[in-house]
Amino acid sequence: MANALTDTEHALMDAYWRAANYLSVGQIYLYDNPLLKRPLTKEHIKPRLLGHWGTTPGLNFVYVHLNRMIKKHDLDMIYITGPGHGGPGLVANAYLEGTYSEVYPNISPDEEGMKRLFTQFSFPGGIPSHVAPETPGSMHEGGELGYAISHAYGAAFDNPDLIVACVVGDGEAETGPMATSWHSNKFLNPVTDGAVLPILHLNGYKIANPTVLARISHEELDHLFRGYGYIPYFVEGHDPKQMHELMATTLDTVIAEIQRIKADARRDGFTGRPRWPMIVLRTPKGWTCPKEIDGKRTEDYWRSHQVPMGEMHDKPAHVRILEEWMKTYRPAELFDESGRLRPEIAELAPRGTRRMGANPHTNGGSLLRDLRMPDFRDFAVTVPAPGAVTAEATRVMGEFLRDVMKLNMQARNFRLFSPDENNSNRWQDVLEVTNRAWVAETYPWDDHLAPDGRVMEMLSEHQCQGWLEGYLLTGRHGFFSCYEAFIHIIDSMFNQ
C-alpha cells in the first residue's frame, strides 16, 4: 500500500510538530533566549513554573495532522481541546499559523515576538495556562473537565458543513458528563448538522494515577466505543516516524468516511443513524520530553503531567537537561535567524479562516444574529377580574416559544434543551412546529421524534447544558428548561 505521506511531507510535518513542541516547552520554561542562540542559563528561565506539558505534544501532533486534512479537502474544521490545560500547544499552533500575531500584534512572528510569547505564558499580566477564551480558535477552555464532546456536538448542530475535531483526554474520559456525552450521536442529524470527530487521547496517566481507559484491554476499549455507536480507529505508538504515517493514513480513512456519510445523507436524506468514526490515539504522556529526570521515569508517566522538571534555579543540571531537551527539536531547522518559521514549514498551515485559530465558528459573537421575536404582549392572559382566570405560566410561555421557533425555523439558529422535562414543564406547544431531535431507533407510536427536531432531550442535565453552551458559543440561541430541584446539578458548569 502506498504511504499516505511522501518523504518530504513527512519531514515537513514532523518539523511543524517539533516547532509546536519547541514553542510549548519554551512557553512553560523560558523567559529569555527564545531561540537558544546563547547557552541557556537559569536567568533565562522563569522563576515560577506553571503549565502542563503532558498532554501538549499529543495535542500538537493532532493539530498538524488536522491541518493537512483541512488543506487537502478544504475542510471547515474547528478544534476542541478537551485537555484545555494543554494551553501551550494551542497557543503555539495559533502562533505558527499566524493567527496569534494577527490578533496580538505584539506577539510578532520573530525573535522578539517569540520571547514575548514565552514570557507571557502563565505569568503575571500575561495569559492563563489553559486554552482560555483569548486563545484564537478556542471556544472550550477545559478546567472543569467533562464537557468537550457535549460542546463539540453543540457546535456541530445546524452547521452542516462543519467538522468539529474534539480531543478528549483519558483523564476527562473518566468524568460522568463525558461518559454519557458519547451518546450525543443519537441526536445528530447527518443531513442538517455537521460532524464530530472525537479523538480519544490515551496518554495513560492523570496527575498521579494511571487512567482507567488506558488500562483495559484493547478488546474492551473497542467494544466500549462500538457500544457508544462509533467505529473506533486506533493510532497507537511512540515512534514519531511511524506515528506520523499511521495518523495520516487513519485520518485519510476517517475523513473520507465522514465525507461519505455526509454525501449519502445529502443525496438520500436521513436513512438511519450513521456509525461515525472516531480515533483512539495512544501516545506517551509528555511525548518527546526526557525519558528520565534525576533517575525518575518522566516521559510516558504521570510525572510529565505538569512541569516535568522544576528546581531550575537550584539545580544547574536541570538547566542543561532543558537545553538538551529543547535542542532535540532542532530549532535552527525550524526558525530562521530572525525567529521566523521557515516558509516551507509555514506552508503546511491552512489559509485565512480555514486556519483553526481563525475559524469564525469559534468566535460566536462574529456570527451571532438576533432572533426574530414575536411581540410578547400578544401572549398576555386576559384577566377580567382578580382570580377569574386559571392559566399556567409555562404553558403560555410554551406558546411564545412555539412562535419564536416558527419565526426562526428558516434561520435554524434556535433550539430548546431539556432533560426530558419539556412537556412536564408545560412547554409542549413548541412541538406543534418542531419535534424532538432523535436519530436512534423509532417505533410507529413514537411522539414527535424526528432527525431534524429542534427540542433536545436527554436525561442528563450536564449533556443539555453542554450542548447549549456549544450551540451558544458558536453564535446561536437556545433555551434550557429543567426542574428547579435538579438544575443545580449543573451549577458548577454554569459558574465556570
Next chain:
Amino acid sequence: MANALTDTEHALMDAYWRAANYLSVGQIYLYDNPLLKRPLTKEHIKPRLLGHWGTTPGLNFVYVHLNRMIKKHDLDMIYITGPGHGGPGLVANAYLEGTYSEVYPNISPDEEGMKRLFTQFSFPGGIPSHVAPETPGSMHEGGELGYAISHAYGAAFDNPDLIVACVVGDGEAETGPMATSWHSNKFLNPVTDGAVLPILHLNGYKIANPTVLARISHEELDHLFRGYGYIPYFVEGHDPKQMHELMATTLDTVIAEIQRIKADARRDGFTGRPRWPMIVLRTPKGWTCPKEIDGKRTEDYWRSHQVPMGEMHDKPAHVRILEEWMKTYRPAELFDESGRLRPEIAELAPRGTRRMGANPHTNGGSLLRDLRMPDFRDFAVTVPAPGAVTAEATRVMGEFLRDVMKLNMQARNFRLFSPDENNSNRWQDVLEVTNRAWVAETYPWDDHLAPDGRVMEMLSEHQCQGWLEGYLLTGRHGFFSCYEAFIHIIDSMFNQ
C-alpha cells in the same frame, strides 16, 4: 434443559409478584376498600394522585426473583433501587416479607393495615413516593438520578460476603454520573470486597421520551457493557410466564458465576480483574397495567411513567378500569379474608435479616463503630517563634490520616476518596500504610496501586462522592479530598 422453576414455584412466584403489584397500585390509587371486597367507587380513591407506576412492576419482578436466590443460597444481599421513584414497589415488598409491619406496627399484615398502607402513600402525614430513608431496606432514595451504581459499589467495598443487587433505570442510565460509574469494577477487589450485580432495567421510556439505551441495537448494547467490563445477560420479554422462567434461569447462572469468582478469589487471591456478570432486563414500562386507556397507548409507553390514569373523580369509566386492572392480580388468591398474605406465598420470602428489607447493611447506623483515633495533639507543628517554621497544613493532616488508616487497618472500615488529587493536595503520607485501589492492568513502574488499596481515586467527583455515600450509609468511615475549584461539581449530590 430442565426448567429452573417447578410449576408450583412458578405459580407461587407469579402470585408473589402479583401481590406486590396489587399493593403498588393500591398505594398509588386507593384510600379505602383495599381488598376490593365491595365494588370500587370514587370515594375509595384518593383525591390527588401522585406516584410512579411505570418502573414499579419491574422492580417487583426483580425483588421476588432475588428473594428466591437469597433463600436458595442463603445470600447476604441488599437491593438498591436506582429508580427510587418506584417507592410503592419497595414498600409493597417490605410489607409482604413482614419487615414493614415490624418497623411500623400500625401498618399491620391485615386488612386494616393494608388500608393504612394504601392511604399513607404520597399523602399528607404519610410517606413519600420515593424509596425514602424510612423505607425498610433502603439506603438509596433516587430522586436526583445517577448514583445508584456508585452507591452499590460503595456498599460492597470491604463487605466480602455481601451481594449488592442494583437496579438501574434506563432513564438514569443517560446521566453522566451513571455512565461513568459502570467503571467502578476497576476498583473492586474480589478477595476483600463484595459483589455488585447491576440490573439494567430497560423499560424503554422516561417521562415523555424513549430512552437512548432502549433504542440502540442489541449488538451495541452488548458491546457497551462488555466495553465497561461486564458480561451482560439479557432477560427480555413481556409474557410473565416466559419471563419468570427466563429470569430464574439467568439468575441461577449469574449467581453461580458470582460465587465462582468469589470462591476463586478466596482460594487463589487476586489474579486479575474478573468480568462480573450483569443483567439487562427489558420489560414493558408499566407492565401489567391496561394496554390502552381512553384509546391511548399506556402499557409499554411513557404514559405509564407516573399515574397511568387520572381524573378518577370525574370519569366513572376510569374507576371501572382501575377495578378491573386491580382484579387482574386476583387479590382473593393472594390474601385471605382478613387481608393476610396466604402462607404458601409468604413462604417465598427469606427469613430475619436475610430479608432485603431487614438487612442491617442498609441501616448503617446499626453497624457503625467509632474509628480508633490517634491523639491529634501529637501532630502539632512546633512553632518556636512566629514565622520560624514553614509547614503545609494538608501534609501534616496526611500524617494524621496515615495513622488513622494504620489504626483501623484491621477493622477495614476507613477509606479515602479523591478525584486523582490525593497527592497533589499533599495527603500522600497515607500511602505509606496503604495503596490506591486498582484492579485494572498494571505496569511494573506503577506507584502504589494494589487491589486492596484503601485510597479510591478516579477522575470523577460524582463517582468519589457516590462511593463515599455508599460506604458511609453502610456504616463505615471515609474522607473526601478535592480541589476547592471542583468540589462544587457535587454540590447537588451533597444537598440532596
